[in-house]
Amino acid sequence: MFRILSINPGSTSTKIALYDNEQEVFNKTLRHSEAEIAQYDSIIDQAEFRRQMVMDALAESDINIQKLSAIVGRGGLVKAIPGGTYAITEGLLSDVRKSEKGEHASNLGAILAHEIASSLNLPSYIVDPVVVDEMEPIARISGHPEIERVSIFHALNQKAVAHRYAKSVGRRYEDLNLIIAHLGGGISVGAHKKGKVVDVNNALNGDGPFSPERSGGLPIGDLAKLCFSGRYTEKEIKKMITGHGGYVSYLSTNDGREVDKLVEEGDEQAALIRDAMGYQIAKEIGMCGAVLKGEVDQIILTGGLAYGRYMTDYITARVEFIAPVSVYPGEDEMSALTEGALRILRGEEEAKNYDDY
Numbered sequence: 001m002f003r004i005l006s007i008n009p010g011s012t013s014t015k016i017a018l019y020d021n022e023q024e025v026f027n028k029t030l031r032h033s034e035a036e037i038a039q040y041d042s043i044i045d046q047a048e049f050r051r052q053m054v055m056d057a058l059a060e061s062d063i064n065i066q067k068l069s070a071i072v073g074r075g076g077l078v079k080a081i082p083g084g085t086y087a088i089t090e091g092l093l094s095d096v097r098k099s100e101k102g103e104h105a106s107n108l109g110a111i112l113a114h115e116i117a118s119s120l121n122l123p124s125y126i127v128d129p130v131v132v133d134e135m136e137p138i139a140r141i142s143g144h145p146e147i148e149r150v151s152i153f154h155a156l157n158q159k160a161v162a163h164r165y166a167k168s169v170g171r172r173y174e175d176l177n178l179i180i181a182h183l184g185g186g187i188s189v190g191a192h193k194k195g196k197v198v199d200v201n202n203a204l205n206g207d208g209p210f211s212p213e214r215s216g217g218l219p220i221g222d223l224a225k226l227c228f229s230g231r232y233t234e235k236e237i238k239k240m241i242t243g244h245g246g247y248v249s250y251l252s253t254n255d256g257r258e259v260d261k262l263v264e265e266g267d268e269q270a271a272l273i274r275d276a277m278g279y280q281i282a283k284e285i286g287m288c289g290a291v292l293k294g295e296v297d298q299i300i301l302t303g304g305l306a307y308g309r310y311m312t313d314y315i316t317a318r319v320e321f322i323a324p325v326s327v328y329p330g331e332d333e334m335s336a337l338t339e340g341a342l343r344i345l346r347g348e349e350e351a352k353n354y355d356d357y
Contacts, residue, residue, distance in 0.1 A: 001020055001021055002020075002021055002069040002070070002341075002342060002345045002346075003018065003019070003020055003067050003068050003069050004018070004019045004068070004069060004070050004071070004072060004338050004341050004342065004345075005017075005018055005058075005065075005068055005070075005071045005072070005116070006018075006019065006071075006072050006073075006334045006335075006337040006338050006341075007054065007071065007072070007073045007074065007109055007112050007113055007116075008073075008074045008106075008109065008333050008334060008337065009050060009073075009074060009105045009106060009108040009109055009112065010105050010106075011037075011105045012031065012032050012033075012034070012037065013029050013030060013031050013032060014029075014030045014032070014050050014053060014054060014108075014112075015027070015028075015029050015030075015333075015334060016028055016030065016054055016057060016058070017334040017335075017338070018063060019334075019335070019338045021342065022335065022338065022339065022342070024334070024335070026061060026063060027334065028057055028061070030050075030053050030054065030057055032046075032050075032053075036049070042099070042103065043099070043103050043104065043105055043107060043108065044096070044097050044099060044103075044107065044108070044111070046108065047108055047111045047112065047115070050108060050112060051111075051112050051115055051116065054112060054116065055116070065116075065120060066120070068120060068122055069122070069345060070117070070122055070123045070124065070125065070341050070344075070345060071113040071114075071116055071117040071120075071122060071123075071124045071125075072085075072113060072124070072125045072126065072127060072337045072338065072340065072341040073088070073108075073109030073110050073111075073112055073113030073114075073124070073125075073126055073337070074106045074109035074126065074127075074129075074156075074333065074337065075106065075109060075110065075126035075127060075128065075129025075130075075131075075156075076096045076104055076106040076107030076108070076109055076110060076126075076129060077096075077099070077101035077102045077103075077104050077106070077107060077129070077130070077131060078092060078095050078096060078101060078129055078131060078354070079095060079101065079131070079357065080131050080132075080133035080150075080151065080357075081129075081131065081132065081133065081352075081354065081357045082132065082133070082134050082196070082352070082357070083128050083132045083134060083155060083159050083195075083196070083197065084127075084128070084340075084349065084351075084352045085125050085126070085127045085128075085340040085341060085343060085344050085349065085351055085352065086125060086126050086127075086351065086352045086353070086354045087123065087124070087125060087351040087352070087353060087354070088110050088113060088114040088117075088124045088125060088126060088354075089353065089354050089355050090355075091354055091355040092110055092126070092354040092355070093110060093111060093114060095354075096108075096110050096111060097111070101131065106129070106130075109126060110124075110126050113125070113126070123344075123351075125340065125341050125344065125351060127156060127159075127336065127337050127340030127341065128155040128156040128159045128160075128336075128340065129155065129156070130152055130153065130154070130155055130156075130204075131151070131152060131155075132151065132153075132155035132159075132197065133150070133151040134151070134196040134197045134198060135149070135151050135197070135198060135199055135200070136198045136199065139198060139199040139291075149202065149207075150202055151197070151200055151202070152202050152203060152204045152205070153182070153188035153190060153197070153200045153201070153202070153203045154182035154184065154186070154188050154203060154303070154331070155197070156333060156336050156337070157182055157302060157303065157331045157332075157333070157336060158180045158182055158188065158190050158192070158197065158302070159173075159197075159336075159340075160332075160335070160336035160339060160340075161180060161300055161302045161328040162176075162178055162180060162192055162300070163339065163343075164328065164339075165178070165298060165300055165326060165328070172195075173192075173195050174194055174195035175194065175195075176192070176194070176195075176297045176298070177191075177192065177193055177194065177292050177295050177296050177297050178192040178296070178297060178298050178299070178300060179191055179192070179285050179288040179289065179292070179296055179298075179299045179300070179322070179323070180192060180299075180300045180302065181281055181284070181285060181299070181300070181301050181302070181303075181315070182203070182302050182303040182331070183211075183281065183301060183302065183303040183304070183305035183306050183311070184211070184212075184303040184304045184305060184331060185211060185212050185213045185214075185254060185304075186203040186204060186211050186213065186214050186242075187201075187203060187208060187209050187210075187211040187214070187216070187281060187284075187303075187305075188200055188201055188203035188208065189201055189208060189209070189281065189284040189285055189287075189288055190288070191288035191291040191292050193291075193292060198291065199288065199291045201217075201284060204242060205241065205242060206218065206241040206242070206245075208280075208284050209277060209280035209281045209283070209284050210245060210246040210247075210276075210277060210280060211245075211246045211247075211277070212246050212247040212248065212253075212254040212255070212256060212305070213242070213243055213244070213245060213246055213247070213248055213254045214241065214242050214243075214245045214246050215240060215241045215242075215245030215246060215249070216245070216246065216280060218241075246277070247259060247273065247277070250269070250273045251269070251270055251273060256304070256305045256308050256311070257308070259273070259274050260274075260308060260310065263310075274310075274311070275314065277311075278311055278314040278315050278318075279318070281315050282314075282315050282318035282319050285299060285315070285319045285322070286318075286319065286322065289319075289322040289323075294322070296322055296323035297323060298323055298324055298325075298326055299319055299320075299322060299323050299324070299325045299326070300325075300326050300327075300328055301315060301316075301325065301326070301327045301328070302327075302328040302329065302330070302331070303329070303330070303331055304329070304330060304331060306327050306328065306329040306330070307329040307330065312325075312327050
């Protein structure tokens with residue numbers, strides 16, 4: 001049996017969970033007040049504060065850290081790398097400390113995992129950060145050389161459900177062609193070709209379907225006019241695209257359950273917008289079907305919105321002609337991190353070396 005500690009830092013919290021193999025035996029969310037966070041000039045400066053909180057929480061719960069097999073942290077904004085589980089190296093730590101790709105609390109995942117593991121002489125890992133990039137060269141072409149399509153998506157959850165599905169049918173992820181749609185505050189739809197995500201929409205900065213909080217791909221000429229209309233600043237335009245787009249812009253909520261309630265109460269506009277989101281997701285899945293030349297073993301719907309039966313049924317009705325559809329609702333990041341580490345400890349995969357890329 002392998003005992004694994006998973007650490008997932010967020011902006012105002014640090015989630016920790018303990019697993020015996022795949023079985024969760026302990027979890028806790030450590031909350032950080034604004035006053036506590038305000039003491040530090042940068043996110044990276046919070047590392048020792050958060051590490052001590054993790055250690056105190058484990059001690060208070062009488063968890064014997066000497067029995068741990070490995071520690072895994074959420075991967076941050078590092079350089080573009082292929083998917084997989086990575087041993088935490090000095091090169092990786094250097095990159096997250098520099099935060100050249102952006103400051104984000106997830107950058108602390110590698111630091112916390114490494115520092116705790118080093119004190120115990122244990123291996124430490126990160127798994128499938130959002131910057132996983134396996135896109136084929138043809139998928140990077142945008143239509144203008146000034147702009148390249150990039151890979152930013154829900155890699156951790158997409159890869160986790162891909163492995164779970166493969167295991168459920170007794171096959172290897174690397175032998176399957178899958179289309180996976182993560183339906184959350186942001187929406188990413190990836191074409192998984194024999195274990196690699198060869199094409200995926202940029203789920204963060206305005207590409208693909210609109211989502212509860214994001215505009216998705218807007219008509220580009222009209223967006224250009226809006227940018228130079230003088231009505232909005234660059235910051236306001238970016239907020240329209242990420243944060244105040246999608247459901248928020250049309251219906252003043254980012255909660256799919258509230259939208260469902262509006263529809264049930266007879267709100268025709270809410271019904272149209274909900275269907276439009278499902279329609280755009282289905283279109284993106286169809287495009288991924290073309291990427292895979294129609295050779296698709298399974299379509300998988302996952303993420304928080306996949307709990308909504310109407311949405312998954314709506315999408316399924318439009319895409320099941322391509323391949324059968326499975327639904328894996330939710331996004332369990334802690335178990336996804338653990339499963340990545342387990343594949344290494346069990347010898348099912350080899351840990352990748354970040355410094356090789």
